[in-house]
Amino acid sequence: MYVLQAENITKVYGGKFEINSNNALNGISLNIEEGEFTGIMGPSGSGKTTLLNILSGLDEATLGKVKIMGKDIASFTKDDIAIFRRENLGIISQDFDLLEDLTLEENAILPLFIKDDIDEKGIKDKVQELFRFFNIWEQKDKYPHNVSGGQQQRAAACRALITNPKIIMADEPTGNLDSRASTKFMKYMQMINENKNTTIMMVTHDSYAASFCKRVLFIKDGKVYTEIYRKEGGKEFFNRILDCLAIIGGEIDEI
Ligand SMILES: Nc1ncnc2c1ncn2[C@@H]1O[C@H](COP(=O)(O)OP(=O)(O)OP(=O)(O)O)[C@@H](O)[C@H]1O
Numbered sequence: 001m002y003v004l005q006a007e008n009i010t011k012v013y014g015g016k017f018e019i020n021s022n023n024a025l026n027g028i029s030l031n032i033e034e035g036e037f038t039g040i041m042g043p044s045g046s047g048k049t050t051l052l053n054i055l056s057g058l059d060e061a062t063l064g065k066v067k068i069m070g071k072d073i074a075s076f077t078k079d080d081i082a083i084f085r086r087e088n089l090g091i092i093s094q095d096f097d098l099l100e101d102l103t104l105e106e107n108a109i110l111p112l113f114i115k116d117d118i119d120e121k122g123i124k125d126k127v128q129e130l131f132r133f134f135n136i137w138e139q140k141d142k143y144p145h146n147v148s149g150g151q152q153q154r155a156a157a158c159r160a161l162i163t164n165p166k167i168i169m170a171d172e173p174t175g176n177l178d179s180r181a182s183t184k185f186m187k188y189m190q191m192i193n194e195n196k197n198t199t200i201m202m203v204t205h206d207s208y209a210a211s212f213c214k215r216v217l218f219i220k221d222g223k224v225y226t227e228i229y230r231k232e233g234g235k236e237f238f239n240r241i242l243d244c245l246a247i248i249g250g251e252i253d254e255i
């Protein structure tokens with residue numbers, strides 16, 4: 001079953017509507033099946049964050065259709081979308097979105113307090129397990145502005161993972177991590193994808209992180225340029241990803 005579908009999505013921010021290559025998205029179509037682990041790559045400004053925002057119901061497409069579990073998102077009320085996001089999605093946004101007045105631990109457990117059945121012991125165990133795994137347990141009582149970008153990013157990841165979401169949408173989740181933390185994070189994604197069948201969509205500029213995915217979509221100028229599937233080991237897939245990036249062009253450090 002497809003969990004998410006985009007049909008010919010065009011997004012124009014503000015201004016006058018016309019179909020042209022300056023649009024943030026320019027006719028994107030894609031299907032995401034349950035249990036897929038998809039990487040999304042493309043130059044800065046190619047529309048990756050815009051696409052995730054539209055698929056998660058945070059933003060609306062100017063043209064085109066988004067379907068969630070086969071149902072047109074246009075038929076959802078605002079409440080339906082809020083419930084879908086709360087119950088199914090774990091979102092790691094590009095700028096973390098941590099609340100400045102809460103500690104890292106408080107930020108991470110926030111999604112659980114929106115639920116009715118609060119199991120306080122369970123929450124404490126779960127947050128401890130995640131924070132220890134991602135090596136930020138020592139920082140749990142600190143506020144976002146008193147920790148590093150990488151520590152904030154890992155706290156944002158813990159907040160997204162704490163509800164065991166069915167779908168994870170992560171926008172450059174390893175962008176601020178060193179290679180060790182990045183590998184650990186990607187192995188965790190791989191583990192929940194394999195063991196819990198979690199559907200993952202991950203925007204990344206990092207070819208190594210992308211090589212953990214089962215499929216990588218390349219976006220350019222608001223369109224899907226090409227996509228590749230992993231059939232082989234990570235190293236060979238990594239090399240194919242590099243080849244695709246070379247073909248889609250642009251400055252390599254932009255990617
Ligand atoms: N709120 C906004 N208002 C107007 N234009 C926007 C807005 N958000 C994004 N854009 C524009 O839409 C295009 C796509 O932006 P988007 O943030 O989706 O790119 P991206 O692929 O995520 O880039 P990056 O890799 O730098 O995060 C860019 O040209 C950007 O300037």
Ligand SMILES: [Mg+2]
Pocket residue numbers: 048049050094171
């Ligand atoms: Mg972005």
